[in-house]
Structures are given as structure tokens and as C-alpha cells.
Amino acid sequence: xxxxxxxxxxxxxxxxxxxxxxAYYAKEDPSEIIWEGVSHPNLLSxxxxxxxxxxxxxxxxxxxxxxxxxxxxxxxxYIYLSGEPESGIIVLNYLRIGFRLGAAVDDYHAxxxxxxxxxxxxxxxxxxxxxxxxxxxxxxxxxxxxSKIDPDHNVIALLAPHFxxxxxxEYWILxxxxxxxxxxxxxxDWVVRNLETPEDIVLKEEEETYxxxxxxxxxxxSIESRKNMSLKKRMMPVRYWKNLIExxxxxxx
Amino acid sequence: MDALRKLEILADAAKxxxxxxxxxxxxxxxxxxxxxxxxxxICHSWTDDGRCISLLKILMSNSCIYDCxxxxxxxxxxxxxxxxxPEEVADITINFYKRNYIEGLFLSSAVVKSPDxxxxxxxxxxxxxxxxxxxNGYIHLKAIPxxxxxxxxxxxxxxDRMSVNIELPTEDGLRMLAPQKKQNEILGPMNDIKQGMLxxxxxxxxxxxxxxxxxxxxxxxxxxxxxxxxxxxxxxxSEGLYNDFQLKRVYYSAFVPVSTNxxxxxxxxxxxxxxxxxxxxxxxxxxxxxNSDELLSEDKPDFDLLLDPKxxxxxxxxxxxxxxxxxxxxxxxxxxxxxxxxxxxxxxxSRRFCQLDFDDxxxxxxVLKRAKYFITCKGIHSGIxxxxxxNIRANILGDSSKKDPRQLSLFDLEGGMGNDLxxxxxx
Ligand code: SF4
Numbered sequence: 001x002x003x004x005x006x007x008x009x010x011x012x013x014x015x016x017x018x019x020x021x022x023a024y025y026a027k028e029d030p031s032e033i034i035w036e037g038v039s040h041p042n043l044l045s046x047x048x049x050x051x052x053x054x055x056x057x058x059x060x061x062x063x064x065x066x067x068x069x070x071x072x073x074x075x076x077x078y079i080y081l082s083g084e085p086e087s088g089i090i091v092l093n094y095l096r097i098g099f100r101l102g103a104a105v106d107d108y109h110a111x112x113x114x115x116x117x118x119x120x121x122x123x124x125x126x127x128x129x130x131x132x133x134x135x136x137x138x139x140x141x142x143x144x145x146x147s148k149i150d151p152d153h154n155v156i157a158l159l160a161p162h163f164x165x166x167x168x169x170e171y172w173i174l175x176x177x178x179x180x181x182x183x184x185x186x187x188x189d190w191v192v193r194n195l196e197t198p199e200d201i202v203l204k205e206e207e208e209t210y211x212x213x214x215x216x217x218x219x220x221x222s223i224e225s226r227k228n229m230s231l232k233k234r235m236m237p238v239r240y241w242k243n244l245i246e247x248x249x250x251x252x253x
Numbered sequence: 254m255d256a257l258r259k260l261e262i263l264a265d266a267a268k269x270x271x272x273x274x275x276x277x278x279x280x281x282x283x284x285x286x287x288x289x290x291x292x293x294x295i296c297h298s299w300t301d302d303g304r305c306i307s308l309l310k311i312l313m314s315n316s317c318i319y320d321c322x323x324x325x326x327x328x329x330x331x332x333x334x335x336x337x338x339p340e341e342v343a344d345i346t347i348n349f350y351k352r353n354y355i356e357g358l359f360l361s362s363a364v365v366k367s368p369d370x371x372x373x374x375x376x377x378x379x380x381x382x383x384x385x386x387x388x389n390g391y392i393h394l395k396a397i398p399x400x401x402x403x404x405x406x407x408x409x410x411x412x413d414r415m416s417v418n419i420e421l422p423t424e425d426g427l428r429m430l431a432p433q434k435k436q437n438e439i440l441g442p443m444n445d446i447k448q449g450m451l452x453x454x455x456x457x458x459x460x461x462x463x464x465x466x467x468x469x470x471x472x473x474x475x476x477x478x479x480x481x482x483x484x485x486x487x488x489x490x491s492e493g494l495y496n497d498f499q500l501k502r503v504y505y506s507a508f509v510p511v512s513t514n515x516x517x518x519x520x521x522x523x524x525x526x527x528x529x530x531x532x533x534x535x536x537x538x539x540x541x542x543x544n545s546d547e548l549l550s551e552d553k554p555d556f557d558l559l560l561d562p563k564x565x566x567x568x569x570x571x572x573x574x575x576x577x578x579x580x581x582x583x584x585x586x587x588x589x590x591x592x593x594x595x596x597x598x599x600x601x602x603s604r605r606f607c608q609l610d611f612d613d614x615x616x617x618x619x620v621l622k623r624a625k626y627f628i629t630c631k632g633i634h635s636g637i638x639x640x641x642x643x644n645i646r647a648n649i650l651g652d653s654s655k656k657d658p659r660q661l662s663l664f665d666l667e668g669g670m671g672n673d674l675x676x677x678x679x680x
Contacts, residue, residue: 107602110613133297133307137352145351165289167351210348213257217309220264222301225509225522231303235296245354246298 004031004045009088010052011035013080017057019050020092033088064095069103078124079117081154090117127151128158134236135159136245137172138211141202145172148197149243156183160190211245218246254335256345262335266315266326267361288350288357288390290413290469295356308359308393309349313337313374317363321420321431322514323479326363330512336365339377347386357391357413358382368399372408379411391469398438402445406466409449414469414501417442419494422487426480429516446471447498470501477531478508478524479517483554488534488545495538505531530556537562540594541587559650564590567627568642574627575634579608590649591624611635622652 007022007030009015019033031045064073076091094117098105108114137145145167149156156176160183163172168187175182175195182195241247296305312326314336320327342360349355360378365371375394382388394412396405409415417439421427424436446467453466473494477487491503507523534556537543541563548562549555557565567574567590576585578600586597596618603609603617611630615621626636626645637648 104605108606109599109603109617110607110609115616129295133295133353135353139352147353163353166353167287169287170351206348209257210345210352213260213345214349214352214354216257216261217264217311218298218300218306220261221268221304221306221310223268223509226302226525228303229301232299232301235303235305236299244298 006030006045006047007033007050007088008036008047009033009050011037012052013077014054014057015050015052016080016088016091017060018053019088020060020095021053021056022048022050023092030092031089032086033092034085035088060095064098067102068095068098068105071106072098072103075106075117075121078121078158081158082120082124083154084120086116087120090120124153124155124158127153128155130236130240131155131159132162134240134244135163135174136243138201139204139207141204143171143204145170146175146201147173147243148175148177150178151176152239154179156181157192159183160185160192164190215246256337256341259335259337259341260311260345262333263312263315263337264310266363267310267312267359286387286389287347288388290357290389290391297354297356307356308391309346309355309357310359310361311337311342313342313360313362313371313378314365315363316365318366319364319431319433321434322512322516323420323430323476323508325511327512339374339381342378343381343386346382346390347388350388350390355390357393359393361395362397364397364399368397369401369404371397372400372404376404376407376411379408383411393469396442396446398434398442400442402442405442405445406449409446409467410464412467414471415446415467416472416474417446419473419475419490419503421480422475422482422490423480426482430479430514443471443473443494443498443500450499470499472500472502472504474504474506476508477505477528478520481518483549484527484531484534484556485545485549485551485554487531488538488549491535492538492545503535505535526558527556530558530562534562537566542584543588560646561590563588564623564649568646571640571642571645574640575629575636576627577629577632578614579604579631589624589627591620591622591627593618623649 005028007019009019016033019030022028023030028048030048033050036049061073064076072095076094079087079091079094090113093113094105097108097111097113101108105114106118109118131149131151135147135149137147140146154176156174159174163174163183164185167185170185171187172185173182173195174185175197177197180194180196181192183190183192294305294307296307298306300306314334315326315332316334316336317324317326317328320329324330325332342358346355346358350357360375362371362375365374375397379392379394382392391414392412393414393416394408396408396415396417398417405415419439420431420434427434427436449466450470453464456463457465475487475490487505494500494503505528507525507528508518508520509523510517510520534543534545534548537548538545543566548566556562560568567588573585574589576589578586583597583601586592586600587594592600596614599617600609600614600619603613607613608631609617611621611625611633614624614630625634626640626648628634628636637644
């Protein structure tokens with residue numbers, strides 16, 4: 001029986017790019033590239049540890065940009081952020097086709113790996129877009145705008161530029177509570193740091209007023225004779241509701 | 254009355270206005286400012302009826318001096334009235350925006366005291382937002398028919414989008430149901446806005462910093478089903494508005510029976526399917542290269558409620574089908590039921606690499622259940638044997654009869670995400 005080969009990497013984007021470099025230069029054909037902290041390789045497969053190497057990662061990064069396209073670079077980064085177990089191997093196989101076809105790779109929609117990469121990319125892009133709308137900031141006593149979110153994919157860093165452009169003159173924090181990380185913005189720049197859920201969040205007094213107004217507005221907007229909850233749930237999946245102010249209406253009162 | 258209570262009344266009064274798209278304007282934020290208008294609309298929430306909420310859509314006031322028969326706010330109707338002060342509107346907008354509840358403001362109003370007075374109040378609000386609060390988010394303003402052109406110009410220099418509602422598709426309809434409004438009071442401002450936009454575009458060619466005038470263009474809305482006007486008349490009107498007035502969008506709003514005026518049709522629920530058909534046809538005009546005379550005619554003035562307009566067209570032109578997927582031109586691909594703009598583009602780019610078969614088409618997003626009657630793939634036809642329209646029709650309807658047409662509405666990335674109503678796009 002031919003045993004399968006699994007690559008294990010540290011979960012960083014550089015680590016993943018290093019894995020791509022390895023596969024190319026060791027002329028190996030791993031059947032999975034997985035994050036050691038999350039997935040466990042199959043018993044039947046042999047494993048190889050990939051040690052993140054900034055230099056190798058950088059060379060792959062530049063090769064993708066030069067030989068394929070900037071869009072391909074973005075695509076693999078999004079796939080990586082998806083955090084899906086198969087994301088590593090999709091990145092490798094997509095790049096293999098990409099190095100052969102160049103920038104045209106993204107037009108080859110009928111190719112199974114290209115299609116998979118597009119689907120995963122779209123999932124992340126979709127979530128980023130949705131979150132841009134579904135995030136709710138609450139104003140804290142200190143004046144900072146704080147928002148807690150629980151996205152399926154790791155999208156806060158993708159959202160940061162959007163909010164930096166939108167609210168350049170406010171302090172704000174975007175907190176991915178599940179992953180324990182947050183974007184902090186200080187009216188100039190943003191950084192991603194670890195952040196556990198803060199225990200005592202004190203809201204500014206005015207906060208309640210505007211929440212009440214938003215709920216009232218929301219309630220008065222639906223047209224009863226056109227009610228269509230299944231459409232609503234398709235547009236705004238229920239799993240996102242818990243962080244929405246307007247969706248708490250029935251629950252809290 | 255406090256602002257919360259006013260908000261309740263004035264949101265309620267604005268909810269039947271469907272045109273809430275926030276797309277089409279790119280307003281960069283300035284230093285020290287708040288907000289930007291992005292070209293891609295962002296939905297912040299969805300109502301129970303499945304509409305996207307992206308803007309704070311309110312009336313400034315619902316105290317109207319006019320008495321339009323189809324309108325809840327008509328002066329003869331007995332209901333609670335409220336009017337916001339300019340400060341209140343600006344404050345709510347800014348605070349909603351900072352909490353990321355909304356992308357901007359969509360402001361309309363009943364006619365308070367006079368058209369001019371109403372426009373003046375609007376301008377107060379816009380000044381507060383733009384000049385005092387430095388707000389660069391999106392603002393869509395409803396122009397009040399009958400207001401002075403100077404006021405219109407002033408407002409247009411602050412707003413991203415302006416619209417004048419057509420309300421009813423014909424002058425007769427207007428005379429009967431909204432006797433205080435005149436068609437030329439609607440088309441006049443529409444033309445003024447168009448001229449203002451053209452002029453500002455010209456000026457900006459010479460002076461790059463000269464102010465933008467309604468950069469996101471103008472839209473309009475009309476009510477479907479309050480008068481006897483046919484779909485053909487409505488579609489012709491829209492086509493004219495797109496061509497002659499360069500409107501960005503025409504919105505169709507199924508008539509919601511809010512009063513029992515004897516002039517109004519007696520219906521128990523709004524004609525939603527008809528509204529949907531008009532949106533689909535509108536899409537076909539704007540993105541699929543159809544013109545209104547291909548879709549309807551004096552002899553066939555209304556849409557088939559069971560079949561979407563594109564399918565209906567294909568069946569009436571069955572001699573043009575089936576077409577070969579690997580060879581057909583882009584504009585013909587677009588005319589195949591089951592193929593949307595995005596899948597047509599993907600077909601064209603993918604067939605550079607290989608000949609496509611049915612499996613590939615499925616992957617590219619083609620709805621084969623529909624398309625199979627009208628296409629061949631590498632010469633193979635997998636629809637039904639006879640190319641008789643009645644038979645194809647029966648088969649297609651057999652497939653879709655289980656579904657409520659309202660449930661068909663699909664969220665399609667290609668329409669731009671989440672603008673305005675979620676309607677079933679013509680694929
Ligand atoms: S002018 Fe506008 S608000 Fe007033 S009654 Fe007519 S449609 Fe309604």
C-alpha cells in the first residue's frame with residue numbers, strides 16, 4: 001500500500017507558502033497540508049513537518065505575483081483565511097495550475113481545482129462583505145467604539161481597511177471573540193492583537209438611546225403583507241443574528 | 254414628541270418606498286471627516302419581508318397638504334403626524350452611521366406647507382450633515398415636485414442621488430389619483446437634474462475640483478397596479494426614462510392597498526408577481542440587450558405571470574434555438590433561459606481552454622433545467638425531442654410549479670451585492 005504524505009505547518013500564511021516551496025523543491029506530492037494545531041493526520045499517512053521560513057515564503061509570494069497575478073495572490077490569501085482543513089492543499093494545487101497557465105488561470109472555471117479555489121475564495125469574500133454590514137459598534141464609556149463578532153472565517157484583518165476609511169476620526173476595536181483576536185484602531189493605524197473577551201464593558205449612557213431608536217426603526221420597516229422570513233434567513237443567516245442589536249428584540253423584551 | 258416616537262411614525266410612513274439602493278457613488282472621505290460612500294452597496298440588515306436595509310430611510314414629515322388617493326399620508330387620512338427638526342435628522346444619521354447601522358440617509362417627505370418650504374428644510378439638513386458634521390456618507394434625496402429650480406440645484410450639490418417619483422405611469426392616472434401633481438412638475442425637475450449632472454461633468458473636465466452634482470445619478474419609482482396601465486406601457490416608459498433622461502434605475506412598487514378610495518382597484522394583496530416580472534424585464538433592458546418591443550406589444554400587453562419574460566421570449570422565438578454553447582456569440586448566450594450575465598461571461602472565458610460539456614456548464618452556474626431545451630453542447634441536445642413551444646413550456650412549468658414564485662427570489666452576486674429589493678434575476 002502506498003502511504004499518503006501529509007504536510008504539517010504552523011498555521012501561519014508564511015508557513016503555508018513554505019509548504020508550497022517544499023513541495024516544489026522536494027518534488028513531493030502531499031495529499032494534505034494541514035495546520036498541526038487543528039487537524040490530525042490520517043494514521044495511514046506519513047507526515048512531514050514544515051518549518052516556516054520567511055525567505056522561502058517570500059520567494060513563493062513573489063513568484064505568485066510575478067508569474068501568475070496579484071489576483072491569484074489575493075485568492076490564496078483568502079483561501080488561507082477560510083481556515084478550512086482542505087485550504088492548504090487547494091492552495092498548492094491551484095498554484096500548480098497557475099504556474100502553468102499564468103494570469104489566465106482564473107478564467108479556467110471548468111477546472112475542478114480552480115473551481116474549488118474560486119468557491120472558497122468567494123465564501124471568504126462573501127463573509128467579509130456581509131460582516132462589513134452586520135457589524136454593530138457600541139460606544140463605550142471611554143468613547144471607544146467596540147464591536148464583537150463571530151465570523152466563520154478569519155476576516156477581521158480584511159475588514160480593518162474598510163472601517164479605517166469609514167471612521168478615520170474615532171477610536172474603534174473590532175473583536176473576533178471566537179479566535180481571541182482584535183483589530184485596534186487609533187485614528188491613524190490599525191493593528192491585530194490578541195484579545196480575550198473583556199469582562200466589564202461599560203457602555204456610554206447615550207448608547208441605549210440609539211439602540212432603542214435603531215430597534216424601533218427596524219420594527220417599523222417591515223411590510224406585513226410582504227412578510228417572507230425564509231428570504232430573510234437566506235439573505236442574513238441566523239447564525240449571525242446573535243451579535244445584532246435589532247435581532248434581539250423578541251429575545252430580550 | 255420625542256425623537257424616538259417621531260422616528261417610529263416617520264419610518265413607518267417611508268417604508269413603502271422601495272428604492273433603497275446605496276450603490277453608485279464613490280465619495281472619498283476627507284481628513285477629519287466621517288464616512289465614505291462606496292460604489293458597492295452594503296446591506297446592514299434585512300427586514301422580515303427580506304429587503305435589505307442599507308440606509309436610514311425616513312420621511313422628514315408626514316404632514317401633507319396634498320391628497321393623493323393611493324397614499325397613506327394624504328391629508329384626508331386620519332393618522333398620527335410628525336415632523337423632524339433638521340437637528341434631529343442629522344443627529345440620528347450620524348449616530349446610526351457611527352454604530353455601523355447604516356450606509357447613509359434616504360430622505361423623503363410629504364409636502365409640508367409648500368414644496369419650496371419642504372425643499373428648504375431638506376437643505377438645512379444637508380448643510381448640517383455635510384458642512385457641520387463633515388459627513389461624507391451617502392445621501393439620497395427625494396426632490397419635491399413643484400419646488401423652485403434654485404432649491405433643487407442647491408440640494409443637488411449636497412446629495413449623492415436625487416430622485417423624483419413618477420408615481421403613476423400615465424398622465425391620466427395622475428389626474429385621477431394625484432390631482433395636485435402635474436406630469437410636468439415631475440418630468441421638469443427630472444430634466445433639470447439631468448442637465449445639472451451633465452453640466453457638472455463638463456465643468457469637472459476643466460476644473461477638477463468643481464463640485465459634483467448628484468454623482469450617483471437619479472432614479473424614480475412608480476406604483477404598479479393602482480391604475481389599469483399595462484406592463485407594455487410601463488416598460489415603454491422605463492425604456493424612455495433610461496434613454497432620454499439617463500436614469501440610473503426605475504423602481505417598481507406593487508400597489509399596497511392602504512385606502513378604500515373608490516377610484517382605486519379593490520385588491521386584497523399587492524401584485525407582487527407582476528412587480529417581479531417588471532424588474533426582470535427591466536434587467537433584460539439594461540443588461541441583456543433586449544428592447545421593450547421584443548418582450549411585449551400592443552397585442553400582448555402584459556407579462557405571463559407563470560413564466561419569466563426571458564423564457565417567454567425564447568419560446569416565442571424558438572426558431573433561433575437550439576444554439577451551440579461552444580460557438581454561440583455572447584449576446585446570444587445571454588438570451589438563453591438559464592444563462593445569466595455571469596455564467597455567459599464564464600462560458601466565453603472557459604471555452605478558450607476546452608470544449609464545454611453539460612457537466613462543465615453546471616459548474617459554471619448555468620441552470621440546466623431551463624437551458625437544456627435551448628442549447629446543444631458539443632452538438633448534443635438534451636432537452637425534449639420536439640422543439641414545440643407548448644411542449645417546452647409544459648415541461649418548464651412542470652418543473653417550477655411546486656415553487657411559490659415569490660420564493661424564487663435569488664441572491665445573485667452578479668447583481669452587485671444586496672442593493673435594493675431582492676428580486677429574481679432573469680437567468
Ligand atoms: S404629495 Fe406625496 S406624501 Fe403627499 S399625499 Fe401625495 S404622495 Fe402622499
